[in-house]
Amino acid sequence: MTVLAHPARDEIRIADVLHALADPVRLRIVRELATHAEGMSCGLLELGITASTLTHHVRTLREAGVIWVRPKGTSRISHLRRDDLDALYPGLLTGVLAAPR
Amino acid sequence: MTVLAHPARDEIRIADVLHALADPVRLRIVRELATHAEGMSCGLLELGITASTLTHHVRTLREAGVIWVRPKGTSRISHLRRDDLDALYPGLLTGVLAAPR
DNA sequence: ATCAAATTTCGACGCATCTCGTAGGATGGG
DNA sequence: CCCATCCTACGAGATGCGTCGAAATTTGAT
Numbered sequence: 275m276t277v278l279a280h281p282a283r284d285e286i287r288i289a290d291v292l293h294a295l296a297d298p299v300r301l302r303i304v305r306e307l308a309t310h311a312e313g314m315s316c317g318l319l320e321l322g323i324t325a326s327t328l329t330h331h332v333r334t335l336r337e338a339g340v341i342w343v344r345p346k347g348t349s350r351i352s353h354l355r356r357d358d359l360d361a362l363y364p365g366l367l368t369g370v371l372a373a374p375r
Numbered sequence: 376m377t378v379l380a381h382p383a384r385d386e387i388r389i390a391d392v393l394h395a396l397a398d399p400v401r402l403r404i405v406r407e408l409a410t411h412a413e414g415m416s417c418g419l420l421e422l423g424i425t426a427s428t429l430t431h432h433v434r435t436l437r438e439a440g441v442i443w444v445r446p447k448g449t450s451r452i453s454h455l456r457r458d459d460l461d462a463l464y465p466g467l468l469t470g471v472l473a474a475p476r
Numbered sequence: 477a478t479c480a481a482a483t484t485t486c487g488a489c490g491c492a493t494c495t496c497g498t499a500g501g502a503t504g505g506g
Numbered sequence: 507c508c509c510a511t512c513c514t515a516c517g518a519g520a521t522g523c524g525t526c527g528a529a530a531t532t533t534g535a536t
Contacts, residue, residue, distance in 0.1 A: 288474035292397035297524080298390050317482065327525055329484055334523095348482040348533045363474050365466020373389035373464050398494085418512065428495055430514055435493095449503045449512040 278336065278343050278350075283358045286339035291359070294338035295370060299323060300331050304354065307341060308371050313353035315346075379437065379444050379451075384459045387440035392460070395439035396471060400424060401432050405455065408442060409472050414454035416447075 294300055299321055306319055316332050317325070332352060335341045340359070341352045359367045395401055400422055407420055417433050418426070433453060436442045441460070442453045460468045 287476050288471060289397060289399050289402060292393055292402075292471070296390060296393035296397045299524085301390060301393075315482085323524090324526060325483065326485080326527080330524075333484095345483095345533090348480095350483070363470035365473075366470025367466075369464035369467025369470065370389060370393070372466075375388050400494090416512085424494095425496060426513065427497075427515085431494075434514090446503090446513095449510095451513070 278345075280336060280342060281339040283339075283362065286358065286362055288363065290338040291340060291363070291366075294335050294340050297331065297334075299327075300335055301370075303331060303335065303352075304340065305371065307352055307354045308356075308367075311353065311356075313342075313344075313351040315349040316352050317349065379446075381437060381443060382440040384440075384463065387459065387463055389464065391439040392441060392464070392467075395436050395441050398432065398435075400428075401436055402471075404432060404436065404453075405441065406472065408453055408455045409457075409468075412454065412457075414443075414445075414452040416450040417453050418450065 295304065302321060303316055303319065306316075307314065316328060321328065323331075332341070332343065332350070335352075336343050339355060342355055343350050343352050345351075354367075356367060396405060403422060404417055404420065407417075408415065417429060422429065424432075433442070433444065433451070436453075437444050440456060443456055444451050444453050446452075455468075457468060
């Protein structure tokens with residue numbers, strides 16, 4: 275893959291973001307990334323899924339505008355687009371991350 | 376139907392709420408209900424769907440814990456569970472409703 | 477150049493979901 | 507009691523989604 279496509283802030287749509295967050299696996303990824311502001315490789319997470327499934331979820335989050343993904347060596351470093359999401363939907367991310375269940 | 380089942384506050388799960396909000400039609404319903412604190416019949420909304428499809432969406436929102444539904448005559452009055460959602464996920468509803476797109 | 481590690485792509489499989497039409501129940505008015 | 511209105515239940519069709527395995531790709535190290 276040459277370049278990873280990310281939506282600009284003004285291209286992010288709330289329905290896509292909500293759909294991206296609605297999956298249990300992706301929600302776990304987002305929670306983990308929220309605790310790693312510097313970014314991290316999602317492949318290091320213990321998610322109980324195969325690598326190909328992880329690729330699918332990371333792409334879903336990226337294309338929805340929830341995370342940034344940049345190559346680093348053979349890995350991909352992901353991190354939350356907290357600034358963009360907070361600007362577009364103030365309180366949404368906070369509310370989701372604060373969820374007791 | 377005898378009684379409409381609603382999850383108690385502590386039974387509401389974030390994944391269900393996000394899934395319920397992730398559908399365009401349901402998001403429109405939630406936006407409309409947000410402007411009618413006194414509640415309203417969703418059948419009055421111009422959503423471009425059939426009655427049976429509306430029933431499906433209203434049930435999805437109800438079972439996820441997003442709305443209350445109570446019978447009134449031949450209609451069902453729906454209203455947002457804003458207090459419960461704000462208590463569980465402070466900021467989430469605000470962020471969703473503030474969404475420009 | 478060769479090899480190993482991380483990730484992606486592709487095809488496929490179930491399962492869920494959104495949609496509708498039709499039929500049926502519940503409520504209120506006459 | 508009859509009927510109109512609102513909503514629900516059921517079945518069905520089309521689509522979408524999460525998952526996997528196998529093969530291919532990319533990058534860095536030896």
